[in-house]
Amino acid sequence: MDTRHFTFALRHHMVADTLLLEFHGELDAWADLELAPRVAALLRRRRRAVLVDLRSVTFLDAGGLRLLLRISERSPRRKGRVRLVLDSPQILRVLRITGVDGVFTVLGELPVPFAADDTPDDTDVPA
Template sequence: MVNGTDVLAFWGELDAWADQELAPRVMALLDRVGPRVVTDLRGVTFMDAGGLRLLVRIRQQVARNEGTLWLVPGSARNWRLLRITALDQAFTIPASAPVPCARAGPRRGAR
């Protein structure tokens, strides 16, 4: 948590594995966090449809919990992927990243 906001920082690859393996854990975690959530993708090196699916699930869960979600895309590649899939319109993307990206633990996805 940073300044009252819960942070989901991902790194490595967000792919089909992330959607299958991380989604249940992330959804359970989102049931226990506060109403303000940042999803930080600055450490993500690759993202495909599975990663996008995970992001949409996060967005839906935060909305169900009547929370606010910000998405920090990070790399130009992530920005481009969000833009060509029109998901840049579905997320609140701050002009500058509100939190630092801390890398710790396993290299693949968030745990």
């Protein structure tokens, strides 16, 4: 399948002991199906904290919510809840309407150490 037709992507990298997951595009059922195995593999590496950047997400539905909840369920709990970074009122509204916002710590911008590190370890777009 030609990857230029995919409407989503995932970049990830480490900053100190935190795994940063950057999602791009549409987080829907297709993204959940394709990205969930990769996210699960990353979370098995025993990171102490997980930060999910949703600032480049343009659409979020039940499939995307399912993916976010899987991240929360599988992430190590030693450093507290998974943090989400988002600046979209529409995405925040979906999280609030569904009650999912209470599962995460929601931030309006990347913490300083993450904003300074823009080199990804990997980019995942399903093949």
